[in-house]
Amino acid sequence: MNRRFFLQTAATVLGTQWLSTAKPSWTHPLFMAMVDPALEAAIPLSDRAAAKGLLYGAASTARKMQQDAAFASAVARECNLFVPENDLKWKALRPSPEQFDFTRGDWLAAFAQAHGMQFRGHTCVWHEALPEWFDQVVTHQNAEQVLTEHIRTVVGHYAGQMHSWDVVNEAIDPVGQGADGLRDTPWKRLLGADYIDIAFHTAAAADPNALLVLNEYDLDYDIPRDAAKREAILRLLRALVARGVPVHALGMQAHLRAAETDFDPVVLRDFLRQVADLGLKIMVTELDVVDQDLPRALHPRDLAVAHTYQSYLDAVLQEPAVIAVLTWGLSDRYTWLTNFRPRSDGAAPRPLPLDSLLHRKPAWSAIASAFDQAPSRLISN
Structure with a gap:
């Protein structure tokens, strides 16, 4: 690729200010990803993260891993942490009120163990992905029993195998949901x-060694909606900690938007510091980059996505309390954005580190660069 054309294209997508600030060179990792075939042989993300005391992982499902050996191999190569995308949600686990089906979750746990990866659970409590029988069976009278039985059974089933659990997922909605922001x-x-409180206490009793996480989205940008979410999550975390509820970490989903301009690393780092000051760890749990409003052309689109990864992780990884980064998927071959954030031009979304052919993209290189430049943690978590 002609260097001048490449820089002009990057300037069109990202703006000349970024290019002058970033001081790009033809050997910059984002550029090398497009021209250097040796990238395929580079050190995996898992090893780059581990070198700094971090974990890197991704989400997928048992079916995809079982039916696609090449994809499963890529996950084993790139990750040292794995989370089931759907297989540990209520709808997948509970075919009936009396029955638990751990078939898919157990397969993934065995896969993670066989490949030296840590395993994490998603999710104990969520308002979506509930089984069809839920509304007919669960009442005010039995709700606590149903909830605690589910958590005791599921978290207990995997006790000793889990790095962490998303105990409560997406509990915050500060707009129009009442004074408590829930x-x-x-x-x-x-x-x-x-x-x-019930969910966290029950999970802690079922597996005292797992890191227990409150997972939330829209915490990333310097816009009113995200600012309100950050304030609400801080109020909730402070209250939980004050009551002695065993919450150990905040999970930041980080479904980023490459066309979004309202990203302020200072604001984000200040928020992370306030979370860390509560004695909590922080995990980036569902990271990907929506390319919905970017040009169709692959090179400028990939570069914009990569720049979003790099700028976000460069800010987040400065906070020592951040212990892990997980992308919500590894390859563009399998991404929820295909159905939930489709492009108007019909082009396939490209939000993840690997393309649909499982080749490393500029996004992969951006994540690798962010890990390489991150401060070292003293202890790998």
């Missing part, structure tokens, strides 16, 4: 705000 979910309607 989302109006089936669990809140049935049990009140106490459902969060």
Whole structure:
């Protein structure tokens, strides 16, 4: 690729200010990803993360891993942490009120163990992905029993195997949801705000060694919606810690938007520091980059996505409390954005480190560069 054309294209997508600030060279990792065939032989993301005391992982499903050996091999190569995308959600685990089906989760746990990866759970409590029988069976009278039985059974089943659990997922909605900032979910309607405390206490009793996480989205940008979310999550975390609820970490989903301009690393780092000051760890749990509003052309689109990864991780990884980064998927071959954030031009989205042919992209190189430049943690988590 002609260097001048490449820089002009990058300037069109990202703006000349970024190019002058970043002081690009033809050997910059983002550029090398497009021209250097040796990238395929470079050190995997798992090893780069581990060198700094971090974990890198990705999400997928048992079916995809079982049916696609090449993809499973890429996951084993790139990751030292794995999370089931759907296989540990209520709908997957609970075919009936009396039955638990651990078939897919157990297969993934065995895969992770066989390949030296740590395993994490997603999710104990969420307002979506509930089984069809839920509304007919769960009432105000039995809701606490149903919730605690589920968590005791599922978390207990994997006790000793889990690095961490997303115990409560997406509990915050500060706009129009009342003074407490909590989302109006089936669990809140049935049990009140106490459902969060109940869930964490039950999970801690079922597996005292797992890191217990409160997972949330829209915490990343310097816009009113995200600012309100950050304030609400801080209020909730402070209250949980003050009550002695065993919450150990904040999970930041980080579904980023490459066309978004309202990203302020200073604001984000200040938020992370406030979380860390509560004595909590931080995990980036569902990272990907939406390319919905970017040009169709692959090179400028890939570069913009890569720049989003790099700028976000460069800010986040400065906080020592951040212990892990997980992308929500590894390859563009399998991404939820195909159905949930489709492009108007019909082009396949390209939000992840590997392309649909499992080749490393500029996004991979951006993540690798962010790990390489991150401060070392003293202890790998």
